[in-house]
Each structure stands twice: as structure tokens, then as C-alpha cells.
Amino acid sequence: MKKFVILAIVLFTLTFALSQGKDGCYNCHKDAVGDKATELYPKDVHFKLGVSCADCHGGDKTSDDMEVAMSKGKGFIGIPKGDKIIDVCLKCHSNEMVMKKFGSNIDVNQFKLFKASVHGKSEIATCVTCHGVHNIKKVNDPTSPVYPTSEVRLCSKCHSDANYMKKFNPALPTDQFEKYKTSVHGQRILKGDTKVATCSDCHSAHDIFPANDPRSTVFASTLPKTCARCHSDANYMRDYKIPTDQYEKYAQSVHGKALLEKGDLSAPACNDCHGNHGAIPPGVKSISHVCGICHALNAEMFSRSPHAEVFEKRNIPQCEVCHGNHLIERPTDEMLGISTKSTCIKCHREGEKGFEVAKQMRDMIDTLVMRTNRAKAILDEAEFKGMDVSDARYDMNDVPQILIKARTVIHTANLDEFKETIAPGYEIIDRVTKAGLDAIDEYYFRRWGLGMSTLIITILVIALYFKIKQIERKK
Amino acid sequence: MGVLGEKFFNWFDERYKIRSFIEFMSHKTVPWHRHSIWYYFGGVSLFLFIIQVVTGILLLLYYRVGEDSSYESVQFIVSKVKFGWLIRSIHSWSANLMILAVFIHMFSVYFTKAYRKPRELTWVTGFLLLIFSLTFGFSGYLLPWNELAFFATKVGTEIIGSIPVIGKELLRIVRGGEDVTGATLARFFGLHVAILPGIFTVILFLHLLFIQIQGMSEPPEWEKLPPEKRKYIPFFPNFLLRDLLLWLIILNILAILAVFFPWELGKKADPFAPAPAGIKPEWYFLFMYQTLKLLPAKVLFIEGEFFGLLIFTVAGILWMLVPFWDVKTDKGYRNRLINYIGLFVLIYMLTMTILGYVLD
Amino acid sequence: MNSDFKRSRRDFLSYILGFGFLGWLVSVLYPIFRYINPPKMPEAKVKSVKVGKIDDFKPGTGTIFKFGSKPGLLIRLETGEFRAFSAVCTHLDCTVQYRSDMKAIWCACHNGKYDLNGRNISGPPPRPLEAFRVVIKGDEIYITKEG
Numbered sequence: 001m002k003k004f005v006i007l008a009i010v011l012f013t014l015t016f017a018l019s020q021g022k023d024g025c026y027n028c029h030k031d032a033v034g035d036k037a038t039e040l041y042p043k044d045v046h047f048k049l050g051v052s053c054a055d056c057h058g059g060d061k062t063s064d065d066m067e068v069a070m071s072k073g074k075g076f077i078g079i080p081k082g083d084k085i086i087d088v089c090l091k092c093h094s095n096e097m098v099m100k101k102f103g104s105n106i107d108v109n110q111f112k113l114f115k116a117s118v119h120g121k122s123e124i125a126t127c128v129t130c131h132g133v134h135n136i137k138k139v140n141d142p143t144s145p146v147y148p149t150s151e152v153r154l155c156s157k158c159h160s161d162a163n164y165m166k167k168f169n170p171a172l173p174t175d176q177f178e179k180y181k182t183s184v185h186g187q188r189i190l191k192g193d194t195k196v197a198t199c200s201d202c203h204s205a206h207d208i209f210p211a212n213d214p215r216s217t218v219f220a221s222t223l224p225k226t227c228a229r230c231h232s233d234a235n236y237m238r239d240y241k242i243p244t245d246q247y248e249k250y251a252q253s254v255h256g257k258a259l260l261e262k263g264d265l266s267a268p269a270c271n272d273c274h275g276n277h278g279a280i281p282p283g284v285k286s287i288s289h290v291c292g293i294c295h296a297l298n299a300e301m302f303s304r305s306p307h308a309e310v311f312e313k314r315n316i317p318q319c320e321v322c323h324g325n326h327l328i329e330r331p332t333d334e335m336l337g338i339s340t341k342s343t344c345i346k347c348h349r350e351g352e353k354g355f356e357v358a359k360q361m362r363d364m365i366d367t368l369v370m371r372t373n374r375a376k377a378i379l380d381e382a383e384f385k386g387m388d389v390s391d392a393r394y395d396m397n398d399v400p401q402i403l404i405k406a407r408t409v410i411h412t413a414n415l416d417e418f419k420e421t422i423a424p425g426y427e428i429i430d431r432v433t434k435a436g437l438d439a440i441d442e443y444y445f446r447r448w449g450l451g452m453s454t455l456i457i458t459i460l461v462i463a464l465y466f467k468i469k470q471i472e473r474k475k
Numbered sequence: 476m477g478v479l480g481e482k483f484f485n486w487f488d489e490r491y492k493i494r495s496f497i498e499f500m501s502h503k504t505v506p507w508h509r510h511s512i513w514y515y516f517g518g519v520s521l522f523l524f525i526i527q528v529v530t531g532i533l534l535l536l537y538y539r540v541g542e543d544s545s546y547e548s549v550q551f552i553v554s555k556v557k558f559g560w561l562i563r564s565i566h567s568w569s570a571n572l573m574i575l576a577v578f579i580h581m582f583s584v585y586f587t588k589a590y591r592k593p594r595e596l597t598w599v600t601g602f603l604l605l606i607f608s609l610t611f612g613f614s615g616y617l618l619p620w621n622e623l624a625f626f627a628t629k630v631g632t633e634i635i636g637s638i639p640v641i642g643k644e645l646l647r648i649v650r651g652g653e654d655v656t657g658a659t660l661a662r663f664f665g666l667h668v669a670i671l672p673g674i675f676t677v678i679l680f681l682h683l684l685f686i687q688i689q690g691m692s693e694p695p696e697w698e699k700l701p702p703e704k705r706k707y708i709p710f711f712p713n714f715l716l717r718d719l720l721l722w723l724i725i726l727n728i729l730a731i732l733a734v735f736f737p738w739e740l741g742k743k744a745d746p747f748a749p750a751p752a753g754i755k756p757e758w759y760f761l762f763m764y765q766t767l768k769l770l771p772a773k774v775l776f777i778e779g780e781f782f783g784l785l786i787f788t789v790a791g792i793l794w795m796l797v798p799f800w801d802v803k804t805d806k807g808y809r810n811r812l813i814n815y816i817g818l819f820v821l822i823y824m825l826t827m828t829i830l831g832y833v834l835d
Numbered sequence: 836m837n838s839d840f841k842r843s844r845r846d847f848l849s850y851i852l853g854f855g856f857l858g859w860l861v862s863v864l865y866p867i868f869r870y871i872n873p874p875k876m877p878e879a880k881v882k883s884v885k886v887g888k889i890d891d892f893k894p895g896t897g898t899i900f901k902f903g904s905k906p907g908l909l910i911r912l913e914t915g916e917f918r919a920f921s922a923v924c925t926h927l928d929c930t931v932q933y934r935s936d937m938k939a940i941w942c943a944c945h946n947g948k949y950d951l952n953g954r955n956i957s958g959p960p961p962r963p964l965e966a967f968r969v970v971i972k973g974d975e976i977y978i979t980k981e982g
Contacts, residue, residue, distance in 0.1 A: 266926065266945070266959030294958065296946035386737060388554030394904055401930050404944065446560075450734045453862045457727045460855035464720045466848055471712060533870055555874045558866040723859075 024061045024069055025053035040135040043143075049102050056080075056088045082122040086111065089127045113207035116215075124168060130154060146205075148194040152177060152186075155199045179278035186278075195236070202226055202276075218276070221259050223269045224250060246270075249327035268294070287318040301411035321346075333369070336410060337362030357415045364422055365406060371429045372399050378436035385443045392435035399425055399432075503710035506693045513583035514691065514714075515721055520580050522722045523573035524679070526729070527611075530566040531668070538618070540664040542657035545620035546743040553740060564733035570612055572729070574759045577608050585817050588801070589692035595798035597689070600682040602795040607675050609759060614667040616757060620660060625744035626754045628663075629655045634767065637780035654746070755831060762827035763787055765834070794820075883979040889971065892917070897933020897940070900978070906930050907967060907978060908940065910951065918951065919967040919978045926959040940964065 030038040041047050046055075054061035054069075059076035063069040070076045080088050089111075092098045096108045119125040130146055137144035145154045156177040158164055165174050180186040185196040202218055209216035217226045228247035230236055237244050250256040250270075258267035273290050274281055282290045288308075292299025302308055302318065311318055317325075322335060322343040334341045337358050338350075344358040375396060379389045402425035409421045488494045505514060537556055539548040552559035581601065584590060590598035617628045632655065636646040651658030697705055708714055756764050767783040774782040793800075801813050884907075886900045892911045899922055900907050908922040910933050920940070924931050929944035939956070940949040947958035954963045970977040 264926075264959070266961065294945045297943050388550075390554075390904075394901060397904075397906075404929070408943070446734050450730055453730055454727055456855065456858040456862050457723050459851065460859050461720055461723050463848060463851040463855050464716060464723070467852055468713065468716050468720070470848060471716070472708075533867065536871065537873075557869040557872065557874065559870060561866055562870055 023052040023054075024064055025057070025059065026061075028064070028066070028069075029053070037134045044134055044136050045138050045141075046136060051092075055092075082126070085126040085128055086122060093127075110206045117206060117208045118210055118213075119208060125158075146200070148196075148198045149189055149192060151198045151200060152180060152189065176277040179275070183275070183277065183279040195230075195239075197230065201230075218271075220265045220269050221263060223271060224256070224260065227270045246326045249324075253324075253326060253328045254330050255328060266294075284315055284317045285312060287320055291319045297408050298411045301409065305411060305413040307413055331407070333362065333365055333407075336365070336407075354413070357413060360415060361410050361418055364419070365403070368399070368403060368406075368422060368425050368429065371426070371433070372396070372403075375429050375433045375436060378433060378440065382436050382439035382443070385440065387439040387443055389436060389439050392432045392439070395428060395435075396432045398428055402428070500687070501709075501711055503687070503690065504707035505691050505710055505714045506697070507706040507708050508694055508697075510583075510587055510694060513580075513587065515718065516576055516580035516583060517686075518718045519721065519725060520573060520576040521679075521683075522725065523569050523576055526569045526726075527566065527573060528672070530562050530569065533562050534566060535668060540618070540661060542620065542660065545618060545660060546740075549619045549621075550740060553737075560737060561730070561733050564736075564738045565729050567738035568729055568732045568736075570615060571757070571759075572725070574608055574612055577605055578759075581605060582817065582821060585797070586814065587692070588695050588813070590798040591692075591695075591801065592798070593689060594685070594692055597682060597685040598798050599795055600678050600685065602791075603678050604675065604682060606791075607671055607678065611667065611671055611675070612757065612759060614663040614671065617655075617660060617663045618667065619740060620744050621741045622744055622748075622751060623741055623754070625655060625746070626750045627756050628659065629750075630754060630764075631756050631760065632659075634780055634784060637778055637784065639778075639781060642781075656746070758828060758831075761831035762824045765827040765831040790820075883970075883977055886976050886978055889974050889976060892976075895935050897935075899930065899932075902967070902978060908933060908964075909969070909976070909978065910940075912951065917969040917971070917976065918953075919969050920949075920953045921965040921967065923964075924960060925955065925962040925964065931964070 026038060026041065029035055037053075041053075052061045053059075054076075057077060057080075058074065059071065060069050060074040063074075068074065070078075077084065077088075092102075093106065094108050094111050099106060099108055114120055114127075132145055137147075139146055141147060142149070144150070159172075160174050160177045162174045165172055181190070185198070188196045189198060204217045207215070209219075211218050211220075213219060214222075216222065224247055232244050232247045234244045251260060255267045255269075258264040259269055271279070272293075288299045288302050298319075308318075310316070311321070323331065335343050338345055338348075338355060339362075342358070342362075344354065348354040348358060379392055379396070382389045402422065406418060406422040406425065409418050412418070484493075484497075505511065534552065537548055537552050537559070539545065549563065553563050554560075584598065584601070613628075613631065617624045632646060632649055635649055636642045638645060647653065649659075649662075650656075651662045693705070755761060763783075766787075767780055770779040770783050772779045777785070797813070884900065884902050886898070886909055892898060892909065894911050894915050895913045897908055897910045900909055902921070906922040908920050908931060910918045910920075912918065922930050922932075924942040924944065924947060926942065926945060926947050929942050931940050931942045931947075931949065934941040937948070939951065940953070941947070942949075942958070942960065945959045947960040948956050949960065949964055950956050952963075953966050955961065968979045970979060
């Protein structure tokens with residue numbers, strides 16, 4: 001047994017040495033040519049694994065004769081270009097068995113993903129574009145070009161070059177890196193924090209798709225989950241003093257439900273409020289501007305309300321203080337007014353003008369809602385009785401619109417403007433109620449009319465009967 | 476008042492010699508016996524027809540024929556026009572009551588043998604009036620262009636196609652095309668408001684003329700009775716006042732039906748929608764429809780539906796000609812066979828109608 | 836005395852009969868006369884609607900009108916041309932309005948904008964507004980559904 005082991009060790013060492021020494025390409029190019037490739041290659045991860053020049057470039061590494069070593073007959077391909085580069089890498093990197101032989105867990109599907117991605121054309125990028133050539137390092141090696149702190153500059157090499165990008169997609173912006181530098185992620189990465197997001201953390205590495213492609217990790221309805229990968233991981237976010245419940249809250253919110261459940265792509269995802277490359281939470285004074293991108297009227301009304309100035313002075317976060325930020329729920333009338341559930345009483349006390357305004361606004365809305373429900377009940381009753389109330393129903397359609405308007409106008413905190421807005425609602429409801437009651441009256445009128453006619457006819461019938469008797473008695 | 480009436484009468488008599496006519500009419504009598512009650516049904520049918528004409532004309536003021544406007548205009552009538560709901564419901568109810576009255580009138584005339592000589596043509600014109608009434612009903616039913624009417628018309632006209640040789644062509648003429656469409660609607664409308672009223676009025680006039688000339692028929696039993704024992708009452712004013720009494724009550728019933736059982740409009744016809752379950756024609760066609768449903772697909776070498784059609788046509792013709800083949804027996808006029816046939820027809824129609832409702 | 840009584844009964848009966856008949860006549864003629872009188876509003880058409888006269892609409896304005904059971908928007912451009920659309924926003928069904936300051940159709944709910952051809956150009960609306968056909972007969976304007 002011992003003899004066998006010694007023999008094995010000797011054979012192994014010999015083979016290893018031989019193979020090392022037998023990399024004729026490397027040996028020749030290092031000594032005789034002295035090119036850049038051989039200068040870089042020793043630091044390459046492939047060199048350390050015993051991959052020779054011929055394993056990629058083809059040819060015969062055992063021969064010292066250049067003609068033989070670099071002959072086409074022996075499979076030499078020279079410097080591969082374009083798709084040929086990819087073919088070379090694929091030879092091993094898409095072959096699971098080969099990768100196992102070298103003890104690697106690297107995904108063998110990268111090429112499939114890459115081919116389908118937006119970079120998939122070899123004129124745009126090949127494996128070596130990002131990973132380098134002859135000096136390929138492991139991804140977690142700080143000297144690798146795709147190491148988190150270096151990755152951003154790598155992507156920017158193309159993506160911040162407007163002239164270069166023009167060739168492929170003239171409409172694509174080229175300011176991502178500049179914006180990224182202003183973001184929390186950008187600022188931290190410059191300080192060397194490799195935990196924060198860089199390009200591939202959001203966009204993915206090989207299967208990058210345009211943001212409007214449903215396969216993209218930054219597609220509108222996929223993006224919240226992408227952000228949540230870090231931001232909902234309490235353990236990962238341990239050292240950063242920010243909450244990790246944003247996604248959970250967002251998913252329950254009006255915006256979350258609209259985007260994630262109903263698929264309404266116009267609903268805001270994380271990036272619509274926080275920015276994508278320049279991701280930073282909006283400042284206290286800019287919240288209403290950001291919300292106002294969609295909720296334009298509310299923002300405009302808020303900005304001319306007495307709240308705007310007061311909130312600015314006291315550093316109160318505008319929309320957020322009543323509506324929340326991530327868990328923005330469908331607002332109800334409960335939020336307005338002076339009850340314990342309302343948001344107004346968070347600041348306003350009894351006797352103050354604001355208190356009074358809140359109370360009146362809520363009362364007027366409640367009254368209109370109540371009258372609307374009553375009108376609906378009356379119309380239902382009329383319809384049940386067989387009367388036609390389709391006109392009244394159509395008129396009533398305006399009332400929800402008016403209620404929406406009124407609930408928006410409260411952002412002005414101006415009671416007069418509010419009264420002016422809600423007044424037409426009362427007019428309409430009174431008219432509709434009257435129409436409904438008229439319809440019900442018509443129902444009873446018909447029965448009354450029938451009763452009257454029946455009475456007249458009965459009298460006539462009885463009189464006729466007696467007349468007949470009278471005539472027959474005479475005859 | 477009386478003087479004015481006389482002046483009026485004289486003015487007309489000078490020009491049109493109406494005195495003798497009035498004299499003649501004032502002597503009109505009605506036989507008074509235990510089956511006299513059936514005499515009312517002719518008048519009831521006439522009254523209901525007048526109601527149909529009046530309400531029909533009123534509906535014409537607002538009804539607009541067309542695939543895009545028939546349904547909407549009927550909806551407009553029942554919901555927006557003042558008392559439109561009343562006029563429309565009365566028209567629909569009165570149509571049904573009129574056909575019921577006409578059937579009762581016909582059967583009562585049949586069983587009292589009022590059709591016998593000299594009143595054969597009164598019976599024949601009466602039968603024609605029945606056929607025209609049914610046609611009125613069939614054509615009018617489609618006019619609201621609602622779901623029920625559309626499919627009932629589709630099913631009802633389909634049968635025409637089963638007639639060999641001419642069936643397909645006849646169907647196209649009746650429908651105004653291959654299928655029931657706006658063209659059918661237009662055709663039925665013309666039939667219902669112009670063609671049929673014209674023909675009906677002429678035949679009705681003849682029917683009434685015959686009755687006035689010949690007087691009311693006496694029951695067959697009276698042939699054995701001596702003239703003194705026969706009781707009559709004058710038509711003017713006695714019977715007429717009784718008629719009016721009944722007509723007033725019927726008018727009231729129509730109003731009650733209109734208020735408490737308004738005629739439904741339902742959904743607008745959609746030719747592309749599938750037929751709702753349990754489509755059947757109106758009750759007065761049900762016995763024929765049910766018979767056709769029960770017939771096998773083929774009888775001998777004739778297609779089942781055509782066979783049914785043939786049977787009903789032959790039966791109808793025989794029924795129309797009953798005054799000519801109801802032969803006097805040796806014992807007298809009471810031909811029991813006629814009664815049995817009549818009873819059979821009546822029971823058959825009633826049973827088939829009931830089955831038509833129950834079996835679906 | 837008997838005959839007097841009988842006569843007065845007779846007269847009384849004729850009296851009732853006469854009045855009864857008159858009452859009956861009124862109860863029949865009253866509904867008929869009210870029926871013949873056409874109602875104020877023409878029926879609510881769902882395929883075509885008359886919205887008014889040309890002069891009722893100033894150039895550079897928009898008006899909401901009823902089309903079937905939904906609102907429609909009639910715009911008269913500065914050039915005098917008429918355009919009509921469904922006023923139901925394609926995002927979440929709010930009623931849109933014409934904004935002469937924006938020269939666009941605007942939805943107040945989430946700041947959605949449509950150009951004057953009804954095409955969605957900004958904000959949440961995913962689809963253009965349904966276009967209606969404007970037909971001018973004489974000086975009356977009719978709106979019908981396209982096609």
C-alpha cells in the first residue's frame with residue numbers, strides 16, 4: 001500500500017510539472033515575445049487552474065516549433081474576435097462536467113442568459129468586455145473589474161459615453177453614473193461599502209433587459225421585489241439604521257396593490273418616488289412635489305394652503321404626515337374631521353380655527369354621503385315598484401365625482417372653496433331625491449287613479465243595472 | 476233635446492232615407508233562454524277589437540319601427556309618455572282577452588249550432604276573423620322587438636320552411652329574408668297596422684251586416700216550441716244596455732290588469748345571443764306548438780312538422796265548412812257527432828295548452 | 836203620490852246615469868289627452884345624440900354631454916372644428932375635462948393628459964379616449980359612435 005501511494009504522488013507531481021512546463025505557448029511568449037498577455041496571465045484565475053494558452057487559442061502547446069504549435073491543423077484560431085470569443089469561453093463555461101472537474105460552482109447558464117439579454121450581440125459585448133482577458137479574476141477578488149467597488153466604473157465605460165451609446169441606442173440616457181454618485185448607494189460605495197447596491201445588484205449581471213421588458217429585474221412590477229432583496233432583509237441591513245418593513249408596507253398600500261396585484265404599471269414603484277440611480281428618500285420639503293407628479297391637484301392645493309408654510313417652518317414632512325409613506329392606504333372620510341381617528345386633531349385643538357374648519361368639512365361630506373345613500377334607496381324602491389328612474393340614476397352619477405373633488409379641495413384647508421365645490425352635489429342629490437319620490441308618487445297615483453275609475457265605473461254599472469230593471473219593469 | 480234630435484234625424488232622412496233602416500233596426504230582438512249568456516261574447520269581441528284599434532292608434536303616435544328604434548320607442552312609451560304604460564298594457568292585455576273572447580264566441584256558436592242554415596256565411600266570415608285575429612296577435616307580438624318576441628317569431632316562422640317545394644320561398648317572403656331581422660319587423664308592422672286592419676274591417680262589416688239582416692239565431696230546441704212560448708227581449712235598449720254594462724266591467728278589468736299586472740318589456744332582441752331556455756309562443760298558439768313537438772320526426776314519408784301543419788290546415792278547413800257537412804239526422808237536428816267532435820277539439824286544445832306550460 | 840215618487844226615482848236614476856257617464860268620459864279622455872301631448876325630453880338615445888346648435892359652443896371650449904349612460908366630451912378647437920370623445924378616463928374611469936390653458940384633455944384624478952386627438956400622452960392613462968363621430972346637419976350637432 002505505501003508503495004502505491006508514493007508512486008501516485010510521484011506520478012501526479014510529474015504530470016503537473018510536465019504540464020506546467022509543457023505549456024509551450026506560455027514559455028515561448030514569455031521569454032521570446034514578452035507580450036502583455038503573458039505578463040498578465042500569471043495573475044489570471046485560469047492560469048492558477050492550469051489552463052494553457054492553447055486551451056483557448058487552440059494549437060499544440062507541447063510543440064516548441066511555432067509552425068506546428070500555431071498551425072490551423074492543430075486547431076489554432078489566432079486572436080478570436082466577436083462571437084468566436086464567446087465560443088472559446090463557452091467550451092468550458094457552458095459545460096457542467098468540465099466546471100466540476102475544476103471544482104467550480106459557477107452557473108453554466110450565463111451564456112444562455114447573456115444571449116437573450118440586451119447586451120447579447122457580440123458587437124456590444126462579449127465575456128471579455130466585462131471580465132477582462134488574460135487577467136480574469138474571481139468575482140469576489142477586489143482586483144476583478146466586476147468587484148462591487150469597481151463594477152460601476154466598468155459599466156460607465158460604455159454607459160456614460162454618449163458618443164459610444166449613440167451607436168446602439170441614441171435615446172438611452174447616459175447620466176446613470178452621475179446620478180448614482182448622488183445616491184446613498186453611490187456615496188457609500190465610494191467609501192468602500194461593498195454591501196450596497198451596484199449596477200448588477202439591480203439590473204442583474206448576464207440577463208440584463210431594458211426596463212420596460214417584463215423579464216427585467218427592474219421592470220415596474222418586479223422592481224419592488226428587487227429592492228426588497230436587501231431592504232427587507234433585517235439581518236443584511238443590521239448595520240444601517242433604517243427600517244426593513246418598507247416592502248411589506250408598500251405591498252399593502254394602494255400603490256402596491258395597484259402595481260403588484262392589479263398590474264397597473266402607472267402606479268408608483270420604489271424608483272418613482274426615490275429615484276432609481278440617484279436613489280435617496282425625498283427631502284421633507286420636496287415630498288409634495290414628488291407626490292404631486294401624479295396627484296397634481298392635491299399638491300397644488302396643499303401648496304396654497306396655510307399648512308404649506310407651517311409645515312415648512314416646523315419641518316413636517318408634508319403629505320406623509322397624514323397619508324404615510326410606504327403604507328399609503330385608500331384615504332377614508334375618517335381621516336378628516338375631529339374624531340379620535342382623524343389626522344387633523346394630531347395638531348388642532350378645540351376652539352382653534354383649524355378645528356372648526358375640519359369639523360365643518362367632515363360634516364358636509366358626511367351629510368352628502370348620507371343623502372346620496374338615501375337617494376339610492378329611494379330610487380331602488382321606485383324601480384322595485386316598476387317605475388323607470390334611469391334618468392335620475394344618470395344624474396346621480398355626477399355625485400361621486402363631486403365627492404372626489406370635495407375630498408381633494410380639503411387640501412386647501414379653505415372652507416369657502418370647499419363649500420363652493422360641494423354645493424352642486426347637494427343640488428343634484430335634492431333633484432334626484434325629488435325625482436325618486438315623484439316616481440314613487442306616480443306608482444301610488446296609478447293605484448289611486450285606478451281606484452277612482454273603478455269607483456266611477458261601479459257607480460255607472462249600478463246605475464245602468466237599475467235603469468235596465470226600470471225599463472224592463474215598464475215593459 | 477228631443478226636438479233637436481228630431482231635426483237632426485230629419486235632415487239625414489231627407490237625404491239618405493234612413494227612416495226605414497232605423498225602423499227595421501228598432502225591431503231587432505234577442506232570443507231569451509238559458510243559453511242567452513253566450514250571446515254577449517260576440518259583442519265582447521267587438522268591444523275588445525275597438526279597444527285594440529283605439530289603443531293601437533295611440534301607440535302609433537310614438538312607436539317607431541326599426542331594429543334600432545322599435546324597442547327604444549316602446550320603452551319610451553312606457554316610461555316617459557304620460558299614461559303610456561296604461562295604453563301599452565291595455566293593448567297587450569286586450570289582445571289576449573280578445574282572442575279568448577273570440578274562441579269562446581266561436582265554441583258557443585258551434586255548440587248551439589247557430590251556424591246552420593241560413594247563417595253559413597256568418598260562420599265562414601267569423602272563422603276568417605278568427606284567423607285574422609291570430610295573425611294580428613302573431614304580427615303584433617314581434618313589434619316591441621324584445622328577446623321573447625324575437626325568438627318566438629323565429630320558432631314560429633321556422634315551421635313554414637317545412638312545407639315541401641314552396642316552403643323555403645314562402646319562408647323568405649314571410650320573414651323578408653332568410654332570418655328574422657329588421658326586414659321581418661318592417662313587414663310585420665305593415666301587416667299589423669295597414670293590411671290586416673283593412674281586410675279585417677271588410678270581413679267584420681260583412682259579418683255584422685249578415686247578423687243585422689238575419690237577426691240573432693234561435694236555439695235548435697225552439698223549433699219544437701210554439702211561437703207564443705218563445706221569449707224575446709228587444710235589442711234597443713234592453714240588450715244593448717246589458718252589453719254596455721258588461722263592456723264597462725271589462726274595461727275596468729283591463730285597467731286593473733294594466734296597473735297590477737303590467738305587460739313586461741324585457742331585454743332588447745339580440746340575434747347573436749342564444750335563445751333563452753323554455754321559449755314558447757303565446758298561449759293561443761301553444762296547442763299547435765305542443766302538438767308539433769310531440770309528433771315524430773317523420774310520419775310515413777312526410778316530414779313530422781309538415782305533417783302537423785297539414786293536419787291543422789285540413790282540420791281548419793273542415794271546421795270552417797262545418798255548416799255544409801253538419802247533416803240533419805232522421806230524428807231531427809241534434810247531430811250528436813258534431814257535439815262530440817266539438818268536445819274533442821275543445822278538450823284537445825285545452826290539454827295541449829296545459830301540457831305546453833307544464834312540460835317545460 | 837206613488838207615481839211621483841216613482842218619477843223622482845226615475846229622474847234621480849237618470850241624473851246619476853248622466854253624471855256617471857260624464858265622469859266615465861272624463862276618466863277615459865283625460866289619460867288620452869295627456870298621452871297625446873308629447874313629453875318634454877326626447878328619448879335617451881344610445882347610438883346618436885343631438886347636443887345642440889353650433890352657436891352654443893364657443894371655439895376653444897369643451898362641454899360634457901350625456902351619451903347613453905356615460906359622459907362624453909365635445910371640444911370646439913380654436914379653428915372652429917368639432918371633436919368628440921368619451922369622457923371616461925382610461926385609467927380609473929374619472930371624468931376628464933378640456934383644459935384650454937394646456938391645449939389638452941386633462942384628468943384631475945391622477946394628472947393624466949390626452950392630446951386633442953384623444954391620444955394618451957402623459958400620466959397613468961394606458962389607452963387613448965374612445966373617439967365619437969361629429970355630424971353637423973344644418974346648424975345642429977349630432978354625436979354618434981364611431982362605425
